Amino acid sequence: MRKLIDLIRINSHAYYVMDAPILDDGEYDELLRRLKSLEEQHPDWIQSDSPTSKVGGQALGQFQSVVHQVPMLSLGNVFNHEDLLAFDQRVRERLPNQEIRYELELKLDGLAVSLHYLNGQLVQGVTRGDGETGEDISHTAKTIRNLPHVLIDPTGKPVPRILEVRGEVLIPKSGFHKLNRDAEARGLKTYVNPRNAAAGSLRQLDPAIAATRPLAFYAYSIAQSEPAHECPTQSESLYWLKSLGFTVSERLEVVDSIAEVQTVYDQINAGREELAVEIDGMVVKVDSLRQQQQLGFLSREPRWATAYKFPAKAALTTVEQIDWQVGRTGTLTPVARLKPVFVGGVTVSNVTLHNIGEIQRLDVRVGDSVTVYRTGDVIPKVERVWPEFRPASAQVVELPSNCPVCDSPVIMPEGEALARCTGGLFCPAQRIEAIRHFVSRKAMDIDGLGERWAEGLLSNGLISDVSDLYQLHTRRDELLTLEKLGEKSVQNLLDAIEASKKTTFARFIYALGIRGVGENTSRHLAEQFQTLAALFAADLDSLKMTADVGEISANWILSFLGETHNRQIIERLVAAGVYWDAPVKRTRQPLTGESWVLTGTLSRFTREQATMILQELGARVSGSISAKTKALVAGEKAGSKLAKAQELGIQTLTEDEFVTFVAGHGVEL
Numbered sequence: 310m311r312k313l314i315d316l317i318r319i320n321s322h323a324y325y326v327m328d329a330p331i332l333d334d335g336e337y338d339e340l341l342r343r344l345k346s347l348e349e350q351h352p353d354w355i356q357s358d359s360p361t362s363k364v365g366g367q368a369l370g371q372f373q374s375v376v377h378q379v380p381m382l383s384l385g386n387v388f389n390h391e392d393l394l395a396f397d398q399r400v401r402e403r404l405p406n407q408e409i410r411y412e413l414e415l416k417l418d419g420l421a422v423s424l425h426y427l428n429g430q431l432v433q434g435v436t437r438g439d440g441e442t443g444e445d446i447s448h449t450a451k452t453i454r455n456l457p458h459v460l461i462d463p464t465g466k467p468v469p470r471i472l473e474v475r476g477e478v479l480i481p482k483s484g485f486h487k488l489n490r491d492a493e494a495r496g497l498k499t500y501v502n503p504r505n506a507a508a509g510s511l512r513q514l515d516p517a518i519a520a521t522r523p524l525a526f527y528a529y530s531i532a533q534s535e536p537a538h539e540c541p542t543q544s545e546s547l548y549w550l551k552s553l554g555f556t557v558s559e560r561l562e563v564v565d566s567i568a569e570v571q572t573v574y575d576q577i578n579a580g581r582e583e584l585a586v587e588i589d590g591m592v593v594k595v596d597s598l599r600q601q602q603q604l605g606f607l608s609r610e611p612r613w614a615t616a617y618k619f620p621a622k623a624a625l626t627t628v629e630q631i632d633w634q635v636g637r638t639g640t641l642t643p644v645a646r647l648k649p650v651f652v653g654g655v656t657v658s659n660v661t662l663h664n665i666g667e668i669q670r671l672d673v674r675v676g677d678s679v680t681v682y683r684t685g686d687v688i689p690k691v692e693r694v695w696p697e698f699r700p701a702s703a704q705v706v707e708l709p710s711n712c713p714v715c716d717s718p719v720i721m722p723e724g725e726a727l728a729r730c731t732g733g734l735f736c737p738a739q740r741i742e743a744i745r746h747f748v749s750r751k752a753m754d755i756d757g758l759g760e761r762w763a764e765g766l767l768s769n770g771l772i773s774d775v776s777d778l779y780q781l782h783t784r785r786d787e788l789l790t791l792e793k794l795g796e797k798s799v800q801n802l803l804d805a806i807e808a809s810k811k812t813t814f815a816r817f818i819y820a821l822g823i824r825g826v827g828e829n830t831s832r833h834l835a836e837q838f839q840t841l842a843a844l845f846a847a848d849l850d851s852l853k854m855t856a857d858v859g860e861i862s863a864n865w866i867l868s869f870l871g872e873t874h875n876r877q878i879i880e881r882l883v884a885a886g887v888y889w890d891a892p893v894k895r896t897r898q899p900l901t902g903e904s905w906v907l908t909g910t911l912s913r914f915t916r917e918q919a920t921m922i923l924q925e926l927g928a929r930v931s932g933s934i935s936a937k938t939k940a941l942v943a944g945e946k947a948g949s950k951l952a953k954a955q956e957l958g959i960q961t962l963t964e965d966e967f968v969t970f971v972a973g974h975g976v977e978l
């Protein structure tokens with residue numbers, strides 16, 4: 310309780326007195342709620358300085374204090390339909406057998422101000438302060454443009470000699486953004502939200518400054534009237550104030566049932582973005598002023614009204630567990646399992662913590678209280694950790710040394726944010742991705758084995774890793790029973806798998822999907838090591854001697870090949886008949902420095918193969934023609950690239966000419 314009281318005191322000072330809140334309202338409300346619940350459980354522990362029965366904050370002391378003749382209270386609040394029903398229930402219990410109508414207004418997110426009129430003249434403006442005593446801000450209140458300085462009743466009746474009107478002072482959203490833009494341009498402090506901007510503006514010592522701020526006053530009640538005014542209801546008193554020249558809530562209606570209250574709330578919530586002013590909910594008031602009197606007050610709030618607030622954007626909850634999820638490319642992502650919490654309109658029970666670095670930055674531990682933040686459709690995130698509430702049993706979270714799915718070692722090279730499982734070919738979490746990559750055109754080029762098939766094969770137990778693809782021919786009958794796989798497509802698939810057995814060492818290396826090992830690196834590795842046995846025996850130094858391979862990729866290669874399961878799968882692939890001719894080690898690269906372009910359809914080989922041939926000869930293969938292009942290989946149906954090359958006078962080769970050309974450089978097809 311003491312911890313909570315201290316936290317609440319610090320934050321309510323920041324909010325009410327300094328106009329510079331540190332916490333989100335949702336977090337602050339939760340602190341207050343936790344304190345209240347402790348007080349309910351242990352009434353004998355209630356501290357004499359508890360903020361639960363207080364309103365607002367202490368005045369800063371730069372203005373004259375004014376004691377409110379009628380205290381300025383706060384409002385109770387409800388956050389959901391259930392709480393709303395309970396409010397209605399409490400009202401009805403105190404007013405048995407009475408008809409109850411509710412008046413609904415926008416809950417304006419500004420600060421409460423009381424205006425005193427004497428003989429129809431505005432004489433004083435006072436802030437709410439702590440509810441008993443406020444600050445005299447007459448000098449700035451009088452600069453508010455939509456305020457009547459003189460009251461005239463259009464019906465001709467005299468206005469009461471004394472009239473105290475209460476309402477909310479605020480700054481419309483557009484004015485707030487302009488204010489902050491100007492402040493930023495001039496290097497001054499900006500305000501966190503329109504409410505704090507309004508409070509800061511009213512508390513200016515210089516009324517000339519306040520006059521430049523787009524402040525507005527929205528009247529919502531009459532605190533005193535002498536002689537008494539004649540309005541029997543809240544709604545009528547607002548219409549009367551409106552006729553006297555006050556601005557009142559844009560939305561104002563009276564309903565008979567809680568169902569209607571809910572409907573109006575939903576409408577307001579849905580349309581809040583379009584409103585010119587910031588609102589944080591809807592206020593529900595018993596309309597009859599006589600009934601309001603009967604209901605009376607409960608310490609800091611009236612019994613006849615409540616604020617039906619919008620869902621908070623931030624809420625406090627606890628981290629019950631942190632799990633590591635393995636993504637399809639092997640990345641390990643920490644996910645916090647939370648005690649379910651309602652925030653931003655949904656219940657959140659999981660939230661990603663992104664990576665170990667984020668866990669360390671937040672210093673979040675299992676058992677910690679955290680703030681979860683969510684707005685709109687944005688994914689929720691952990692915004693703050695509360696060391697104040699950390700239990701002694703809280704556990705520090707560490708990066709697991711082995712994959713939670715397949716138990717392969719996990720590595721995170723220096724300078725990388727993400728840790729990864731090294732069981733690329735073997736890890737069940739990475740299977741789909743491993744297969745997708747393995748069969749892709751630039752890898753083993755198994756035509757027609759799409760992701761959906763792969764999923765079907767995996768889920769039916771026909772394969773569990775890429776090496777099983779080469780055993781599929783023994784399971785033809787089972788394949789045929791698979792959904793939608795006709796005789797013909799099964800045969801096509803098996804043929805494509807069979808055809809893929811003849812490959813190149815470079816493609817095979819690329820197909821393994823080792824992190825950091827793309828097409829070029831694979832080609833260089835193939836040339837450098839020549840055989841699988843040599844590659845298996847490679848160490849850091851020999852790997853780093855390969856073109857394109859730096860310290861980081863060398864480590865990925867080592868840890869991948871060092872993982873026994875990966876090796877076993879590679880050995881099974883070779884045992885199943887995957888083979889290649891020993892790669893030609895090229896010492897001479899006659900096309901070095903040249904840029905070549907391929908276009909049109911080639912009949913003897915694929916684009917990828919032609920690209921590889923050119924690369925082996927040292928050329929760079931580019932996608933577009935420019936003045937720097939050395940030559941264009943134009944297959945069938947070549948179009949604009951051919952025209953452009955001719956225009957620029959660039960050498961062009963037909964497919965046949967290309968074959969002859971590369972043969973002249975010792976490349977046989």
Ligand SMILES: NC(=O)c1ccc[n+]([C@@H]2O[C@H](COP(=O)([O-])OP(=O)(O)OC[C@H]3O[C@@H](n4cnc5c(N)ncnc54)[C@H](O)[C@@H]3O)[C@@H](O)[C@H]2O)c1
Nearest residue numbers: 320321324330332333334337383384414416417421529592
């Ligand atoms: N972020 C923080 O650190 C922090 C600190 C303190 C308080 N707060 C926030 O301030 C609020 C504290 O409660 P509170 O008592 O100041 O105000 P409140 O928002 O809970 O409700 C009471 C106030 O609502 C206002 N109001 C707006 N429209 C009204 C209408 N149509 N009729 C009647 N009243 C209307 C009045 O000014 C009244 O005083 C909470 O939202 C809390 O989260 C935040």
Ligand SMILES: [Zn+2]
Nearest residue numbers: 712715730736
């Ligand atoms: Zn794994």
